Amino acid sequence: MTRALDLPDAAPRPRALALAAAAAGALLAGRVDRAELVTQVRELCLRTIPVVLLALAFIGVVFEEHAAHEARRALVSLDQAGPMFFELSVREIAPAIAGIVLAARVGSGIAAEVGWMAQSEQVDALRLFGRDLAAELYAPRIAAGMLASMLAAPLGIAAVGLAGGFWAQAFSGGHLAAFVSLRLVTAHDWALLVAKSAASGFAVPVAALHCGLALGGTPDGVARSTAAGVVRGTLWVLAADVAIGATLWWIP
């Protein structure tokens, strides 16, 4: 399909901040298209969480291998490293990796979908008929993204701990229980997990929606918006990770 507009930049381009504000307003006011929300939850959660779990299980094994190597070198028990390993999973590894996988899976999907909608003038149709873009387009995707992220990260912690623990028990002489031990996990760690997961779940769909709307509109624009949605989403996840770590230091 060729593009209806004669010129590449004829469509109004929303600013990411304005888009985020409109979406947050719709979410806070409960202005969310329910049917679309159900569709997006099904799309984003069911297709993302298994990938996050798989990625984090692999990372659990890799980290256990590294921990076993360091434990042997320092002549300490591998089981001493287990609780540290689990704490690191809660505060850093699980939310960051879940966010990055979310950016790849959800970010690409939303950017491509919305870029195509822009190209096929569906976004124009929504505007033309006075539909609430924030309620029908932004909020369902962001709510589903946040739900996917907030479910994927805690489940991912279990995947990291269990995979690392099983590997330690099977091949390194450690014990599974040490790798799922909550002994060192504090309120600070849980707060970081919740804040980082929520931030990723919000930032990734916003980045993808913005790229889809701003760069879509032409066939090559859809491809560019998909790549840009993933890159921008990943960077925003990592930036949020750093910013939240730096601002929540006061929680004990």
Place this chain on the structure above:
Amino acid sequence: MAPIELRGIEKSLGGRRVLSGVSLAVEAGQAACVVGRSGAGKSVLTRIAIGLLPPDRGEVFLLGRRIDGLARRELRAARRGVGLVTQGAALLGWLSLRENVALPLGDGFSRRAALERADAALAEVGAGAEGARRPAEVSAGTRQRAAVARALALAPRAVLYDEPTTGLDPAASRQIDALIRRSADRGAAVLVVTHDPILVRRVADRVLELRDGVLHDRPVVV
């Protein structure tokens, strides 16, 4: 005042002047075709005329009301009674054809009444049997007829068509041309931007050429 009226419209995009002092009035019952090469700014003209794009300068009137600078809610009210058909049909992919046609009927109609009216509009354009299908499941010609049905469902007093026959086969184009002519014959002001000379010959009461950002009147060839 004419149902569709532009006065002294100027618009630049990407640092390039696209429209330069464009003025146009389309009277009720008249079909005006704007022709011009690709990239001339025809679609920009349509989008400005319906308030999807703001002009840099000039005044835009729809059904006697000035719409440039209106807030979203007011703009929506001003657009009631105005239809738009675009090249890509602009049907929402997750809705059936009848739900797409019912989309502009949201205010003032119950869902059931809106769907009944949508069914009638689809039947009128010869797509009644396809109402339950989604846009991806029907041909380009049927999609475009559904887009026309959506534009005409509210019995509009002004209809804008943006390259409505691009990419369609001759039979489908002929059907769309007839629907466009019919909307003008029923008294709507019709503005068509196109580079399809056959459509122009079949439909136009008045032909204008957009060249270098300026509209020039051209003789109508019947």
